[in-house]
Amino acid sequence: xxxxxxxxxxxxxxxxxxxxxxxxxxxxxxxxxxxxxxxxxxxxxxxxxxxxxxxxxxxxxxxxxxxxxxxxxxxxxxxxxxxxxxxxxxxxxxxxxxxxxxxxxxxxxxxxxxxxxxxxxxxxxxxxxx
Amino acid sequence: xxxxxxxxxxxxxxxxxxxxxxxxxxxxxxxxxxxxxxxxxxxxxxxxxxxxxxxxxxxxxxxxxxxxxxxxxxxxxxxxxxxxxxxxxxxxxxxxxxxxxxxxxxxxxxxxxxxxxxxxxxxxxxxxxxxxxxxxxxxxxxxxxxxxxxxxxxxxxxxxxxxxxxxxxxxxxxxxxxxxxxxxxxxxxxxxxxxxxxxxxxxxxxx
Numbered sequence: 001x002x003x004x005x006x007x008x009x010x011x012x013x014x015x016x017x018x019x020x021x022x023x024x025x026x027x028x029x030x031x032x033x034x035x036x037x038x039x040x041x042x043x044x045x046x047x048x049x050x051x052x053x054x055x056x057x058x059x060x061x062x063x064x065x066x067x068x069x070x071x072x073x074x075x076x077x078x079x080x081x082x083x084x085x086x087x088x089x090x091x092x093x094x095x096x097x098x099x100x101x102x103x104x105x106x107x108x109x110x111x112x113x114x115x116x117x118x119x120x121x122x123x124x125x126x127x128x129x130x
Numbered sequence: 131x132x133x134x135x136x137x138x139x140x141x142x143x144x145x146x147x148x149x150x151x152x153x154x155x156x157x158x159x160x161x162x163x164x165x166x167x168x169x170x171x172x173x174x175x176x177x178x179x180x181x182x183x184x185x186x187x188x189x190x191x192x193x194x195x196x197x198x199x200x201x202x203x204x205x206x207x208x209x210x211x212x213x214x215x216x217x218x219x220x221x222x223x224x225x226x227x228x229x230x231x232x233x234x235x236x237x238x239x240x241x242x243x244x245x246x247x248x249x250x251x252x253x254x255x256x257x258x259x260x261x262x263x264x265x266x267x268x269x270x271x272x273x274x275x276x277x278x279x280x281x282x283x284x285x286x287x288x289x290x291x292x293x294x295x296x297x298x299x300x301x302x303x304x305x306x307x308x309x310x311x312x313x314x315x316x317x318x319x320x321x322x323x324x325x326x327x328x329x330x331x332x333x334x335x336x337x
Contacts, residue, residue: 077250080257083276090272 006042006061012071015039019074026122030070033098033109037064040071045105060099078130085127089120193336194289198239201231202255203292206281207313209262213274213320214327218267225263225270232256240288247287255280271321275303278310285311285336293337299330309333 011018017027036042037060047053068084076084091097092111103110111119205228212220232252240248258277262270282296295312302308302321310320317330 077253079250079254079280083254083258086276087272 004058005044006040006058006065007044008040008071010040012040012074014072014074016070016073020126022122026119029111029115029119033103033111035070036106036109037061037099037102038068038070039065040069060102082127082130085123085130089123089127092116092120193285195291195337196289197291198236199284199288199290200292201234202228202284203281203290203294203311205229205231205259206277206311209259209270209274209277210310210312210320211318213267213271214318214323216267216323218270221267221270221274222263222265225259225261228259229256229263232259244287248284251280251284251287255284274310274320275308278308281311282309290336293335295332296334296336297330298333299326301326301329311336 016022016030022030031039042057042061044057048057068088073081073084088097093116098109098111205224208224208227209221210224212218212224232255235252237245237248255277258273258280261273262277265273285294292313295315296309297312297317298307298309299319299321300307302319308321312318315332317328317332319327319329322329
């Protein structure tokens with residue numbers, strides 16, 4: 001069964017990084033570790049063409065985007081933005097995100113302790129500023 | 131004699147001014163006889179002042195009287211009471227109950243100015259309710275924190291005919307503090323449960 005590709009070259013006005021100013025390292029961390037499932041632009045691996053991998057991936061992406069979509073973040077209400085920021089922080093702190101099944105394959109997406117610290121620190125400041 | 135009549139009249143005025151309850155005013159008038167008997171006015175004044183002050187501490191907003199939000203609040207309280215008992219399954223049921231209440235909510239009863247704000251709050255509350263309906267206890271509690279803010283804002287916007295208490299525990303939410311709404315004066319902590327059941331205090335009474 002063909003699956004639709006979650007790919008878009010267009011960077012929406014509502015994209016997280018068009019909405020908030022962020023230093024390059026933060027952008028890299030989020031894009032690298034989160035954007036595949038939580039944005040409109042997935043970097044599909046070569047094995048995506050193999051089933052049931054394809055189905056698994058699409059499922060993750062569908063669920064991920066429903067929960068949080070960085071491409072549309074700017075369009076969320078402030079209430080929702082604050083809430084999401086808190087949960088992003090919480091999920092990363094608890095090692096629930098990025099998914100271990102994802103980082104198992106995408107080693108570079110795994111967040112080190114230092115990277116987590118930097119990211120969470122920045123997110124906390126952002127949330128407080130909203 | 132004249133002086134004491136003036137004193138009594140003044141006392142009565144004071145009494146009726148402080149207590150808004152008409153029944154109380156009535157009984158005050160009936161008590162003038164006792165007052166004439168030489169009750170120390172100053173003593174009455176200060177004891178009454180203390181009572182008013184105590185009531186003032188928990189006195190709060192009078193929300194608009196509206197039954198529109200009843201089912202939603204019922205769902206919220208189900209979740210709250212389940213979290214107090216640390217019953218994750220029951221909390222999940224409360225989440226579903228709340229979602230149903232939202233789907234039954236009659237938006238046509240809202241004014242135009244309430245519409246947009248209601249939708250913003252509802253969107254968030256529903257998302258929190260969904261998470262509560264399918265997650266373990268601690269995650270439910272995290273979402274309950276945001277849900278409580280949502281419902282509190284909803285009540286401020288649309289109103290309620292229920293008497294509710296706004297409670298706050300400074301240790302909840304990772305020591306950042308968190309609030310919740312309760313139908314009873316008794317403090318039972320939904321965030322900490324048996325770990326620290328009585329942690330918290332009433333900040334405000336609604337209705």
